Amino acid sequence: MSTVGTEHTEVVGANGVRIALRVAGEPHLPPIVLVHGWAQSARAWSLQLADPELTRRFRLIAMDLRGHGDSDVPADGYDDPAAWAGDLAAVLEFAGAPAVVVGWSYGGLVITDHVRVHGTDGLAGIVLAGAITEIGKGRAGGRIGSAMRGALPDALSEDPAVALPALTGLNEGMATAAVPGALAQALLGASLSVPPAVRGALFRRTVDSAEVLAGVDVPTLVVHGTEDLVVDPSAGEFAAGKIPGATRRWVQGVGHLPFIEAAEEFNAALLRFAEERSAP
Template identity: 45%
Template sequence: MESHTVDGGGGTELRVDAAGQSEAPTILLVHGYSQSRLCWYEQFDGALADEFRLLAPDLRGHGDSGKPAGSDRYRDPERWAADLRAVIDELATDDPVLVGWSYGGLVVSDYLAVDGTDDVAGVVFVGAITEKGTDAAAEIAGEEFAGMLDDLETRDAEASVDALGRFLDICTAEPVPPREYHLMLGYNARCPPRVREALQARTGSNAATLRELDVPALFVHGSADRVVRPRAARQHADLVPDGEVSVYEGVGHSPFLEDPERFDRELRQFATRVTET
């Protein structure tokens, strides 16, 4: 595995891990709210790396990436688009497949809205949102998740860690092993509360972008997701011209961790199809 530093929008440094075949088609994996590139460890350690080039950045404000001051650094779609553009331009081969998990779906949508699809082979949304601060966004937010946002944004360290624990509890349908849980807690804690607050304060819809999407899209969702309501997948798929849905029965918000074998298989099939056309 390689580790790179890329200058994103406004010069914000982004840490990016890369693995797999250097000349193979690229899959760009974009993590969610408060998370980290490290959440994709099953994919980096699995068979996908035998056939594809995998890239996973820490988003701005997360993990080992820069955490610029000022909420405006996290509210502008063009900044998020510039971040992904920098990663693609510097590290991707040809036209990548974009994979956005949870809040990462919003970031991917920002890129599509600003830069279009000329350099994109296909898009995968995993337990994803694509807009914030709208009625549609509120309707698909999980009740438990919405109820803990204030605690996730508190500056009180003890309360913040407690809230992170409750957040991680609803990221999967079943508890993860202790080692994985503590890894998740560690990298989630690296996202400052001020960044979490700014992420949630965003407003804007990407529905028009989805309606005009001219590359294939796959919407993956766990039937037991408590962060983003499962109906979000079908609602999003109904917007796009070429969208399909894959529902994981009994799986929560993290299909790529909870059922990595199926997730990797379906992602491999999708990526192979869209990069060969």
């Protein structure tokens, strides 16, 4: 699934790992950086990269996380906050100006890692969309829902006969209504393209972020679908409660894909938030 008007490029992240980017919008415009979730890719942001209002006002930069999409697949670094922070820092440097950074699902943890290591350098604002900010047993900021619980551990298997049904069920459980066929298949294909070892490595972390979130000093918007069965809405409440001045936006009747299921509403909210951050 291609996105019209999208440029493909790359940057070098932590430890020399090549990070692939999809970019839409003119280089002189204020940047919005989009960070996808576990076992996905930058293609998840297709409805943002193709939005005429967003790309008229902003330069959208969607990254493939290490081990995902078209980025390099290193053997290690997946449990290292400094590696995730370094990858995102390289993208922010490419952006060339303080960026509004949007993190979906595991992407919220990547943003939290950046704040853990670098503070809010390079960030004009943060949007957490169906996101986790912690991970590990008993971590409130990483609480998962029934669709994710049902997919594990089979979704990590090297046996396609085991992994495929689990990943298919997880993708079906992401939304409360049918996702357009081409995009739904692109999401499933992205999950299958991430090596099983990488899918498993992202879970081998225990991260507490309460103090990190309390130190966030840039405007933050927390968006979460009320029917999210992948990341429990309580994880969004945790982040919103810890980040000073965070704004909550709960999207009624929507699951784990607010930027697809309610794309018009999500894009309008992102546009408004980003315009406020880029105002003189």
